Amino acid sequence: xxxxxKLLDRxxxxxxxxxxxxxxxxTPYVHELAALxxxxxxxxxYGITPQHPINFQFMHSNLAGSYFLGRCRxxxxxxxxxxxxxxxxxxxxxxxxxxQYEIPIxxxxxxxxxxxxxxxxxxxxxxxDPESLEKFFIKDTIAMHYANIHGSPSDxxxxxxxxxxxxxxxxxCVVGEFSYIQAGEISHIKIDPGTVWIRSxxxxxxxYRFDSRQLENYIxxxxxxxxxxxxxxxxxDKKKDFERIFSLVNIETPRSVPVSAxxxxxxxxxxxxxxxxxxxxxxxxxxxxxxxxKGANAQENCYIINSRLEGCDVTAHGGKIIxxxxxxxxxxxxxxxxxxxxxxxxxxxxxSIVMPHTIxxxxxxxxxxxxxxxxGLIRNEKDLKxxxxxxxxxxxxxxDFSIGNMIFEGSGSSFVSGFKDRIDHILDSNGAFFNGSxxxxxxxxxxxxxxxxxxxxxxxxxxxxxxxxxxxx
Amino acid sequence: xxxxxKLLDRxxxxxxxxxxxxxxxxTPYVHELAALxxxxxxxxxYGITPQHPINFQFMHSNLAGSYFLGRCRxxxxxxxxxxxxxxxxxxxxxxxxxxQYEIPIxxxxxxxxxxxxxxxxxxxxxxxDPESLEKFFIKDTIAMHYANIHGSPSDxxxxxxxxxxxxxxxxxCVVGEFSYIQAGEISHIKIDPGTVWIRSxxxxxxxYRFDSRQLENYIxxxxxxxxxxxxxxxxxDKKKDFERIFSLVNIETPRSVPVSAxxxxxxxxxxxxxxxxxxxxxxxxxxxxxxxxKGANAQENCYIINSRLEGCDVTAHGGKIIxxxxxxxxxxxxxxxxxxxxxxxxxxxxxSIVMPHTIxxxxxxxxxxxxxxxxGLIRNEKDLKxxxxxxxxxxxxxxDFSIGNMIFEGSGSSFVSGFKDRIDHILDSNGAFFNGSxxxxxxxxxxxxxxxxxxxxxxxxxxxxxxxxxxxx
Numbered sequence: 013x014x015x016x017x018k019l020l021d022r023x024x025x026x027x028x029x030x031x032x033x034x035x036x037x038x039t040p041y042v043h044e045l046a047a048l049x050x051x052x053x054x055x056x057x058y059g060i061t062p063q064h065p066i067n068f069q070f071m072h073s074n075l076a077g078s079y080f081l082g083r084c085r086x087x088x089x090x091x092x093x094x095x096x097x098x099x100x101x102x103x104x105x106x107x108x109x110x111x112q113y114e115i116p117i118x119x120x121x122x123x124x125x126x127x128x129x130x131x132x133x134x135x136x137x138x139x140x141d142p143e144s145l146e147k148f149f150i151k152d153t154i155a156m157h158y159a160n161i162h163g164s165p166s167d168x169x170x171x172x173x174x175x176x177x178x179x180x181x182x183x184x185c186v187v188g189e190f191s192y193i194q195a196g197e198i199s200h201i202k203i204d205p206g207t208v209w210i211r212s213x214x215x216x217x218x219x220y221r222f223d224s225r226q227l228e229n230y231i232x233x234x235x236x237x238x239x240x241x242x243x244x245x246x247x248x249d250k251k252k253d254f255e256r257i258f259s260l261v262n263i264e265t266p267r268s269v270p271v272s273a274x275x276x277x278x279x280x281x282x283x284x285x286x287x288x289x290x291x292x293x294x295x296x297x298x299x300x301x302x303x304x305x306k307g308a309n310a311q312e313n314c315y316i317i318n319s320r321l322e323g324c325d326v327t328a329h330g331g332k333i334i335x336x337x338x339x340x341x342x343x344x345x346x347x348x349x350x351x352x353x354x355x356x357x358x359x360x361x362x363x364s365i366v367m368p369h370t371i372x373x374x375x376x377x378x379x380x381x382x383x384x385x386x387x388g389l390i391r392n393e394k395d396l397k398x399x400x401x402x403x404x405x406x407x408x409x410x411x412d413f414s415i416g417n418m419i420f421e422g423s424g425s426s427f428v429s430g431f432k433d434r435i436d437h438i439l440d441s442n443g444a445f446f447n448g449s450x451x452x453x454x455x456x457x458x459x460x461x462x463x464x465x466x467x468x469x470x471x472x473x474x475x476x477x478x479x480x481x482x483x484x485x
Numbered sequence: 486x487x488x489x490x491k492l493l494d495r496x497x498x499x500x501x502x503x504x505x506x507x508x509x510x511x512t513p514y515v516h517e518l519a520a521l522x523x524x525x526x527x528x529x530x531y532g533i534t535p536q537h538p539i540n541f542q543f544m545h546s547n548l549a550g551s552y553f554l555g556r557c558r559x560x561x562x563x564x565x566x567x568x569x570x571x572x573x574x575x576x577x578x579x580x581x582x583x584x585q586y587e588i589p590i591x592x593x594x595x596x597x598x599x600x601x602x603x604x605x606x607x608x609x610x611x612x613x614d615p616e617s618l619e620k621f622f623i624k625d626t627i628a629m630h631y632a633n634i635h636g637s638p639s640d641x642x643x644x645x646x647x648x649x650x651x652x653x654x655x656x657x658c659v660v661g662e663f664s665y666i667q668a669g670e671i672s673h674i675k676i677d678p679g680t681v682w683i684r685s686x687x688x689x690x691x692x693y694r695f696d697s698r699q700l701e702n703y704i705x706x707x708x709x710x711x712x713x714x715x716x717x718x719x720x721x722d723k724k725k726d727f728e729r730i731f732s733l734v735n736i737e738t739p740r741s742v743p744v745s746a747x748x749x750x751x752x753x754x755x756x757x758x759x760x761x762x763x764x765x766x767x768x769x770x771x772x773x774x775x776x777x778x779k780g781a782n783a784q785e786n787c788y789i790i791n792s793r794l795e796g797c798d799v800t801a802h803g804g805k806i807i808x809x810x811x812x813x814x815x816x817x818x819x820x821x822x823x824x825x826x827x828x829x830x831x832x833x834x835x836x837s838i839v840m841p842h843t844i845x846x847x848x849x850x851x852x853x854x855x856x857x858x859x860x861g862l863i864r865n866e867k868d869l870k871x872x873x874x875x876x877x878x879x880x881x882x883x884x885d886f887s888i889g890n891m892i893f894e895g896s897g898s899s900f901v902s903g904f905k906d907r908i909d910h911i912l913d914s915n916g917a918f919f920n921g922s923x924x925x926x927x928x929x930x931x932x933x934x935x936x937x938x939x940x941x942x943x944x945x946x947x948x949x950x951x952x953x954x955x956x957x958x
Binding site: 055060061062066258259260261262460461462463464465466467468469470471472473474479480481482483484485 | 528533539731732733735933939941942943944946955957958
């Protein structure tokens with residue numbers, strides 16, 4: 013295990029060097045948390061399909077529990093139960109459009125993770141950085157529990173638990189707990205916990221900040237200890253339910269899953285869950301006693317419990333929906349936590365947008381009308397008033413607008429149409445619009461995946477380290 | 486699946502070209518048997534330990550169910566539920582002694598399988614060919630169910646079900662059902678079913694031939710159909726018991742296994758089986774209601790049922806022991822089938838040698854005294870008289886000797902001491918003589934193996950083919 017320990021020290025050192033300007037030392041956040049003994053126990057898995065270009069290489073790394081699909085390279089890194097998806101990597105010959113530019117892709121895009129530590133972090137590859145089209149790099153980066161790195165590379169960064177970096181290339185940044193950043197490109201900044209920041213230069217700027225004392229009930233991360241709070245406990249409580257699916261080599265898809273839908277073999281499905289046509293249930297999704305209407309999707313690390321989703325609903329990575337009824341085409345963004353209860357059901361009308369990192373946590377029933385956009389922390393009707401707007405009204409914003417803890421600058425219609433286009437892209441790429449022959453997406457393409465299960469050295473000084481493995485067509 | 490079909494045709498063609506002189510066409514033996522649909526279903530597994538030099542490469546092959554440990558390369562081959570062991574490969578810098586020669590090993594030995602089809606065939610690597618010390622090749626070779634390729638390379642060969650080629654380099658040969666060949670080097674010959682031939686040039690020659698009509702009860706292989714007979718049915722009947730161990734990713738070793746013993750996680754252990762110190766139970770061994778005394782070993786594909794083995798007993802690859810009591814240090818050779826019953830128990834005294842491919846199938850109790858050597862087909866006391874000798878008496882043979890269907894020429898003592906040395910080597914390398922610190926063998930070294938489980942393309946024209954995988958330290 014000596015080699016694994018040295019590797020951790022080396023990663024910490026490299027990240028600290030990158031973050032020296034911010035005076036941020038990752039050591040106390042990481043050392044107690046990186047449970048090297050746990051890392052020895054879990055296998056990693058790599059998906060084999062004819063649809064995804066295979067090219068996987070890793071060296072001198074631990075990959076415990078990680079999932080890989082598509083072209084990836086991992087070197088000198090520790091990945092603990094992370095999900096690394098590579099099914100939207102750009103292919104050679106494609107053209108990437110960015111503003112007035114049409115940029116040809118010169119070789120198949122590759123995910124490249126080096127000198128990094130990702131603990132239960134999801135990396136998703138739909139990459140948007142026009143400066144790095146063939147290489148999606150995560151270098152000298154430490155990301156903590158249930159963080160998401162989505163659509164853009166990063167180097168020299170620290171991501172706290174339940175943070176999300178979305179379509180945002182980052183250099184030498186620190187992102188606090190439960191913060192959501194979608195800002196194109198940022199460097200050398202430290203983002204406070206509970207910041208929801210969506211910026212499109214010259215178009216708009218959305219900023220919400222959680223009250224720090226309220227946020228601490230949900231997630232709190234003190235250096236040297238495990239993350240705490242409702243969000244963390246909620247996720248940890250469900251861990252046991254995943255044991256069976258990880259202990260078996262292969263799991264048959266139940267007959268009740270339509271031929272146009274995908275239920276990933278690494279998802280947990282508890283009784284009385286309905287999976288309709290064109291539904292995608294991704295790995296590590298957790299469904300219990302819920303109805304997923306046609307074209308709904310349940311992405312990685314999401315939880316849908318005692319709820320009904322009418323159809324074409326998106327539950328993004330890490331979204332949690334408990335005791336709720338969602339109309340058609342409701343979008344629930346990254347890491348959102350929507351918690352009703354049996355006596356206090358949550359209803360969200362069709363065509364609504366629940367922004368990423370929204371918390372709705374109610375003790376009386378709450379009914380959100382159709383066509384609303386919702387953000388921040390909502391515990392009752394009163395909070396709802398300062399944390400939502402009809403989408404039509406939001407689109408009407410032309411310059412500045414502020415309500416509750418939210419500040420908006422720029423064009424509301426540009427903000428709303430950006431969101432709507434993205435929701436349509438997500439539904440389309442996940443196969444929600446498949447008509448039996450056209451518009452195939454992940455729900456139809458990911459149905460049959462073989463998995464290679466790869467394990468580390470069981471003992472000796474290399475204990476916990478994986479041998480070098482190359483998988484190619 | 487088209488690529489898999491083409492690969493099978495290509496292998497058949499290559500083997501037929503090698504066997505053209507013997508006028509032997511493998512097509513009808515193979516085409517119906519190579520169940521390509523089955524090959525798609527099973528994963529292969531590769532062992533990771535710090536003790537075994539890792540270097541595994543395969544390309545354009547199907548490996549369904551195969552097991553690998555150590556340095557291997559597989560190209561353009563179909564391996565269906567085969568076991569390929571590489572834990573006795575010679576290492577760079579070692580010296581191989583052969584007669585008056587001391588041959589230095591210039592690089593780590595490698596198993597190299599190319600253009601071959603192995604169906605449930607065990608390959609074991611303790612290689613003895615002084616001409617090919619760094620490469621253990623199996624090229625243009627087709628081997629059928631429960632054949633063993635042990636300790637020597639082969640090219641251009643066909644091995645029928647339950648045949649064994651042991652310490653015998655073969656070129657362009659056909660080996661019939663249940664034949665056992667240990668002859669140094671042979672080429673361009675066809676060996677009839679049921680031949681047991683052990684030859685050491687200028688020292689001795691042992692030849693036994695089963696009566697073909699009697700042998701057919703046990704194994705019969707008609708071109709175009711599955712193998713038939715008691716032996717085949719016996720093995721097929723137990724298949725279901727292996728399902729659980731192959732469906733789980735990891736299996737914990739039961740606490741009742743001593744720290745000095747190894748129970749492979751791919752072995753089947755049914756209730757009331759005692760595993761003593763220094764015992765090795767290899768993958769795909771099957772134990773039920775049996776006692777394995779100190780230092781006994783149960784090798785690949787062996788079955789030990791309702792039996793007691795006192796200690797330091799060897800049950801070689803494919804050996805089957807049912808309702809029997811074996812004294813200490815009884816050797817049961819490859820593919821032997823020893824079947825007593827509740828009312829007709831078989832007893833074999835200590836220090837006895839049951840030669841490879843012996844069948845003892847009794848309906849009244851049979852007691853074989855200590856220190857005997859036993860061969861051929863024995864169904865009663867009468868058969869025993871013509872198919873055994875006290876080892877001391879056998880050692881006394883100086884020129885020719887014949888009894889029953891057996892013919893011996895040369896030095897009996899040389900024959901016996903060769904056997905005894907080999908039994909000691911087997912016990913030693915398997916760890917039977919471990920004293921808590923010295924004399925470690927497989928039983929102590931193989932205890933903790935991680936397995937990579939590798940799977941083929943699930944669909945498309947590459948269906949059933951594995952992607953190219955390289956595993957290195």
